[in-house]
Amino acid sequence: KAGVTQTPRYLIKTRGQQVTLSCSPISGHRSVSWYQQTPGQGLQFLFEYFSETQRNKGNFPGRFSGRQFSNSRSEMNVSTLELGDSALYLCASSFEGGGYTFGSGTRLTVV
Amino acid sequence: GNSVTQMEGPVTLSEEAFLTINCTYTATGYPSLFWYVQYPGEGLQLLLKATKADDKGSNKGFEATYRKETTSFHLEKGSVQVSDSAVYFCASINSGGSNYKLTFGKGTLLTVNP
Numbered sequence: 001k002a003g004v005t006q007t008p009r010y011l012i013k014t015r016g017q018q019v020t021l022s023c024s025p026i027s028g029h030r031s032v033s034w035y036q037q038t039p040g041q042g043l044q045f046l047f048e049y050f051s052e053t054q055r056n057k058g059n060f061p062g063r064f065s066g067r068q069f070s071n072s073r074s075e076m077n078v079s080t081l082e083l084g085d086s087a088l089y090l091c092a093s094s095f096e097g098g099g100y101t102f103g104s105g106t107r108l109t110v111v
Numbered sequence: 112g113n114s115v116t117q118m119e120g121p122v123t124l125s126e127e128a129f130l131t132i133n134c135t136y137t138a139t140g141y142p143s144l145f146w147y148v149q150y151p152g153e154g155l156q157l158l159l160k161a162t163k164a165d166d167k168g169s170n171k172g173f174e175a176t177y178r179k180e181t182t183s184f185h186l187e188k189g190s191v192q193v194s195d196s197a198v199y200f201c202a203s204i205n206s207g208g209s210n211y212k213l214t215f216g217k218g219t220l221l222t223v224n225p
């Protein structure tokens with residue numbers, strides 16, 4: 001059974017640009033969550049989607065957005081990138097009520 | 112909201128030493144509790160979990176017991192190996208996952224020397 005797949009693995013962007021990250025969950029998992037990991041702030045929750053609906057959102061500015069498609073794949077978008085957005089972005093999928101399986105992450109560097 | 116506090120690292124041990132990483136939580140109700148491990152350059156891997164008081168999660172020689180009276184979920188291993196070197200995260204989620212959000216501790220870096 002394939003795990004959670006995140007693409008791309010690495011990304012370098014310039015301040016002011018926007019970026020889209022992709023996450024394909026484990027087959028059959030309808031919940032997808034996103035987390036930002038930085039050395040200073042640790043792991044912080046961004047948002048969670050289930051059946052194309054956002055059920056919870058963390059305390060991030062509106063520049064951070066996401067969506068989920070009918071096949072459960074999810075994307076997150078960050079607009080007007082800032083240096084402080086440099087982080088490892090992790091996606092996790094879950095079967096409703098079960099545990100969370102994480103992908104390997106996308107390492108975003110903003111220069 | 113929920114919060115998780117775990118001992119700050121780094122922790123450095125010799126191979127075959129005993130490991131304890133402390134974790135305490137605050138939550139409304141009785142959350143489910145997890146330990147995740149992160150190897151360099153990788154995402155998080157679920158190590159073990161417990162969903163109710165007195166449950167013991169175990170995997171690969173690691174154990175943790177859900178202690179409601181002390182709101183703790185300490186990670187232990189009797190004999191660590193070099194391959195256990197990684198960052199360990201304690202996490203909680205509301206009972207039933209009703210807010211669909213894991214809350215993590217800040218992580219503890221473990222280095223095991225041969």
